[in-house]
Amino acid sequence: MKTKTKQRAIIYIRVSTDEQADKGYSLAHQEERLRKYCELQNIQVVLLYKDDHSAKTFNRPAFIQFLEYVKRNKNSADLFLFTKWDRFSRNAGDAYGMINTLNKLKIEPQAIEQPLDLNIPENKIMLAFYLAAPEVENDRRALNTLVGMRRARKEGRWVSTAPRGYSNVRDENNRPIIIPNDDAKFVKQGFEELSTGLYMVKEVWVRLHKGGFKCCVNNFWHLLRNPIYMGKIFIPAYKDEDEQLVDGKHEALITSELFYKVQDFLDGRRNNAPQKNFKRIQFPLRGLLICPLCGKYLTASSSKGNGGIYDYYHCKHGCKERVKAEIVNKRFTDVLLMISSNPAAIEYYEEEMKHKLIDNVHEKNKLVRKFQEEIDANKERINKARKMMLDDKIDADDYRETKDQYQPIIDKFIRKQAEVASMDSSCKLYGEFGFSVLKNLGKHYENLDLEGKQQLVGLIFPEKLIFEKNQFRTKHLRKAVELICRKIKGFGGEKKELAIKFDGQSNVVIPFGFEPKTLSLEG
Numbered sequence: 001m002k003t004k005t006k007q008r009a010i011i012y013i014r015v016s017t018d019e020q021a022d023k024g025y026s027l028a029h030q031e032e033r034l035r036k037y038c039e040l041q042n043i044q045v046v047l048l049y050k051d052d053h054s055a056k057t058f059n060r061p062a063f064i065q066f067l068e069y070v071k072r073n074k075n076s077a078d079l080f081l082f083t084k085w086d087r088f089s090r091n092a093g094d095a096y097g098m099i100n101t102l103n104k105l106k107i108e109p110q111a112i113e114q115p116l117d118l119n120i121p122e123n124k125i126m127l128a129f130y131l132a133a134p135e136v137e138n139d140r141r142a143l144n145t146l147v148g149m150r151r152a153r154k155e156g157r158w159v160s161t162a163p164r165g166y167s168n169v170r171d172e173n174n175r176p177i178i179i180p181n182d183d184a185k186f187v188k189q190g191f192e193e194l195s196t197g198l199y200m201v202k203e204v205w206v207r208l209h210k211g212g213f214k215c216c217v218n219n220f221w222h223l224l225r226n227p228i229y230m231g232k233i234f235i236p237a238y239k240d241e242d243e244q245l246v247d248g249k250h251e252a253l254i255t256s257e258l259f260y261k262v263q264d265f266l267d268g269r270r271n272n273a274p275q276k277n278f279k280r281i282q283f284p285l286r287g288l289l290i291c292p293l294c295g296k297y298l299t300a301s302s303s304k305g306n307g308g309i310y311d312y313y314h315c316k317h318g319c320k321e322r323v324k325a326e327i328v329n330k331r332f333t334d335v336l337l338m339i340s341s342n343p344a345a346i347e348y349y350e351e352e353m354k355h356k357l358i359d360n361v362h363e364k365n366k367l368v369r370k371f372q373e374e375i376d377a378n379k380e381r382i383n384k385a386r387k388m389m390l391d392d393k394i395d396a397d398d399y400r401e402t403k404d405q406y407q408p409i410i411d412k413f414i415r416k417q418a419e420v421a422s423m424d425s426s427c428k429l430y431g432e433f434g435f436s437v438l439k440n441l442g443k444h445y446e447n448l449d450l451e452g453k454q455q456l457v458g459l460i461f462p463e464k465l466i467f468e469k470n471q472f473r474t475k476h477l478r479k480a481v482e483l484i485c486r487k488i489k490g491f492g493g494e495k496k497e498l499a500i501k502f503d504g505q506s507n508v509v510i511p512f513g514f515e516p517k518t519l520s521l522e523g
Helices: 017-023 027-040 061-072 092-104 123-154 184-195 201-210 217-224 256-266 325-337 343-390 396-422 427-439 441-447 450-460 479-484
Strands: 008-014 044-051 079-082 108-111 166-170 176-180 232-235 244-247 299-305 308-314 322-324 466-468 471-473 485-488
Touching (some): 027 079, 092 123, 123 232, 184 201, 184 256, 256 396, 308 325, 325 441, 441 450
Parallel strands (some): 008 044, 079 108
Antiparallel strands (some): 232 244, 299 308, 466 471
């Protein structure tokens, strides 16, 4: 009598973290059941594979190892055993494909608690049920999760993983909420620096990264687009629900005005300043000087000679323009040191600023109300179109066309409203700081780091500088600086005086000694 060949099996156990917590599944329990079954059925266990991953796909580490093994070692096993079909897969389409793959390798997949002889056609109906049931369960769970998350977001609660700058916590009612963490200061700094228009995104990211901000540059780009930092939560469109922006219950890190300034910059609505070399402290004017011969930007570099290293600003476009950086830097510092401000002018402008801020409150409130009226009116137009669509008076395409027409108008007025509502919040602080800088411009410049020096030069001089014949020349100062400053010596040599009278009559400003000279200004 011929002895029946003993079958060989590879056993597979799988559990996901939520299943183990919610349903009590465990890897040890499954392994015990499978080994006991093989012992009773006189089946030899060849290998054991364990997975701690979801069965939505077959992209699981242990299952991939199993597949690679049986492809390399054909006829090494006859059975692939697991407890139930949902341990094998929770996706019916993928499961049928994998069953065919294993059959081609002459391996029969089988669930010991839901055994099916797939050679019997009718059993494929039961297989479909076993595979579809967990897939339906997954879909229902996903739908419930989606609906729950949308409901929470509409209430202003962020229920996903906290974005950078925030941490996930629970409030007094044990509901999820986010609060600022140690990275919040980096997020604020990033928005503030980009809003000036003086830096590129990567320059700001590099500076934050060196300061300890752990965020890759791609994620930093996404961060800058997230309205959550101004206290808003974005809810995407879903079925017949429109996308919307709601007030969050979390603390905002920046103002709406600052957020939209950065969006304008990222969208190209603000001019990008030319990139500057932030690595070489000896070249603070690189990117700010233009060649007097060809009109293109001067670059900067160092060269060795006569036993030392010498720094130069020079043209790389075929001109022979070349000047020692030490001379240019020293001459520019001397120029700033000779600029002195008029204390009477500062006092006058400070008082004017205070009165202006008070006068603006009434006008600001009027503008906010006006913008809100426009927002409400355009929302009502969209709502009417939606009602007409639901009443079959217009079709969906007409409704979408109406929404596409009026939604940008609503967004525009929301942005204007946010800008107007917060425009006075920091004017006083910035004004006081600006006046303090003008009181001692030269020394303030000397104490700044490289980035600060380049920012300050750009704020004082709207046009690029030209250094020629051992002196600077430019066409204009910023108008605000021009009106407040009293003496300037160095741009063109001769010192000129400025007289500003604050007696209620017209204020006449004598032209500076720039080369070429500017026109007189009347206040």
